[in-house]
Amino acid sequence: MSADTDVxxxxxxxxxxxxxxxxxxxxxxxxxxxxxxxxxxxxxxxVEAAQRRQYRRTAVGLLVVGLLALxxxxxxxxxxxxxxxxxxxxxxxxxxxxxLTPERFVAASVGEQIYGTLADNEAAIVDDLDLRGDxxxxxxxxxxxxxxxxxxxxxxxxxxDSAALSEPFVAGNHPGISLAPTGVPLYESIxxxxxxxPESPGDIAATVGDALVEQFELVxxxxxxxxxxxxxxxxxxxxxxxxxxxxxxxxxxxAATLAVELDEPVTVEVDDSGERGDWLVTCRWGDDVSNRTA
Numbered sequence: 283m284s285a286d287t288d289v290x291x292x293x294x295x296x297x298x299x300x301x302x303x304x305x306x307x308x309x310x311x312x313x314x315x316x317x318x319x320x321x322x323x324x325x326x327x328x329v330e331a332a333q334r335r336q337y338r339r340t341a342v343g344l345l346v347v348g349l350l351a352l353x354x355x356x357x358x359x360x361x362x363x364x365x366x367x368x369x370x371x372x373x374x375x376x377x378x379x380x381x382l383t384p385e386r387f388v389a390a391s392v393g394e395q396i397y398g399t400l401a402d403n404e405a406a407i408v409d410d411l412d413l414r415g416d417x418x419x420x421x422x423x424x425x426x427x428x429x430x431x432x433x434x435x436x437x438x439x440x441x442x443d444s445a446a447l448s449e450p451f452v453a454g455n456h457p458g459i460s461l462a463p464t465g466v467p468l469y470e471s472i473x474x475x476x477x478x479x480p481e482s483p484g485d486i487a488a489t490v491g492d493a494l495v496e497q498f499e500l501v502x503x504x505x506x507x508x509x510x511x512x513x514x515x516x517x518x519x520x521x522x523x524x525x526x527x528x529x530x531x532x533x534x535x536x537a538a539t540l541a542v543e544l545d546e547p548v549t550v551e552v553d554d555s556g557e558r559g560d561w562l563v564t565c566r567w568g569d570d571v572s573n574r575t576a
Contacts, residue, residue, distance in 0.1 A: 341376045348372020390521040397464070397522050397531065404461065405528040408433055411459065417529070419463055419537040419548045422447050428542045429466055431529060434458035441547060465534030468498060469542060472535070479543050484508035486543055490536050491515055500532055511568040513540060518560045525561040526552040533563045540565050 352369035355362045415434030420441055422430050426448040432441065435457045446452050447460040472493045473479060480486055484506065491504035494517065502519025515536055517525060525532050530552070537550040546567040553562045 344372045345376040346372075348376060394522045398527070401528045401530070407459070408528070411435075413458060415458060416549050419465075419534070419541040419550065420447060421541045421545050421547070424448065426460070428469070429463060429538045431461045431463040431534070432458055433461075461529070463534045463538050464529050464531045465536065465538040468493070468531060468535040469538045471497070472539065479539070481543070482508075483513045483540065483544065486540060487513045487515060487536070490539050491517075494532060494535070498531075511566060513565050515563040516555065516560055517563060520561065524554075525563060526554065532561075536563055537565050540567065 348369045348371070350369075351365045351372060355365035355369065358365065413433045413435055414437045415432075416437070418432050418434075418441065419429050420432050421428065422444040424444050426444050430447040432447060432452070440456055442452050442454065442456040442458075442460070446454060446456070450460055452458045452460050472489065475493070475497060476489060479489060487506040487508050491506050494501045494515075495504055500521050501517040503517070505516040507514045507516075513536075515532075517532055520530075520532060522531055524530075533550050533552050537548045540546070541548040544567060548565050548567045551564045551566075553564075554560075555562050
């Protein structure tokens with residue numbers, strides 16, 4: 283009896299000790315998580331504040347240059363016209379820089395990861411449905427406007443009308459899938475910034491290339507080339523990874539812009555040039571596309 287009496291309290295003591303250790307470890311882990319979350323939030327706030335300060339300093343610099351130019355205009359009458367123009371530009375730039383400072387900064391790597399997940403999901407759907415047609419960006423009207431990305435079941439066949447393309451799964455005589463291209467919102471941004479886009483394919487390609495570098499900062503550099511029924515972008519330094527992924531924003535905005543502005547279905551091909559990490563994005567329309575889709 284005495285032996286049993288000695289063992290049972292020891293077992294209970296060990297159980298209580300183990301439970302206490304587990305709770306202590308859990309509390310310590312929760313405390314560390316809370317500390318890391320607080321530090322992460324502090325660092326994020328500090329980075330955003332530093333970038334805002336950089337914009338503010340730029341605004342102050344522009345304001346100083348503008349005011350000095352306006353003051354000099356009264357001292358140097360012979361240069362008054364030029365100095366007033368410079369001063370006005372400086373003040374206007376100050377206003378834009380100060381009030382258009384972004385409040386949230388998202389790293390390119392974060393955007394690339396989000397896009398990559400969506401691209402992999404869409405590519406998996408295309409493979410699972412065994413869709414054999416070439417992706418075509420089709421200008422559309424109504425609910426599907428201004429363009430849709432269509433992939434047909436077979437590698438030869440016509441294109442559905444706008445009403446059919448407004449639904450994600452296309453039935454009828456031209457079965458396939460119809461998706462909103464990632465490049466359509468970017469095309470609309472280019473259109474808003476430019477007001478009126480040029481009419482020739484070469485000028486359209488140049489406009490898209492400039493926007494990819496300067497407006498969206500999706501690539502480091504672009505070279506353009508165009509001829510009858512074809513336009514090509516040579517891009518380097520893609521912020522969103524390999525450009526040959528499904529519906530990549532760089533290729534998509536190029537195809538969507540051409541499709542809408544030329545009012546022609548457009549196919550897009552992407553190849554690794556093998557030089558300096560460049561990618562060749564080639565869009566085709568006209569007879570080349572008609573022969574594939576008719």
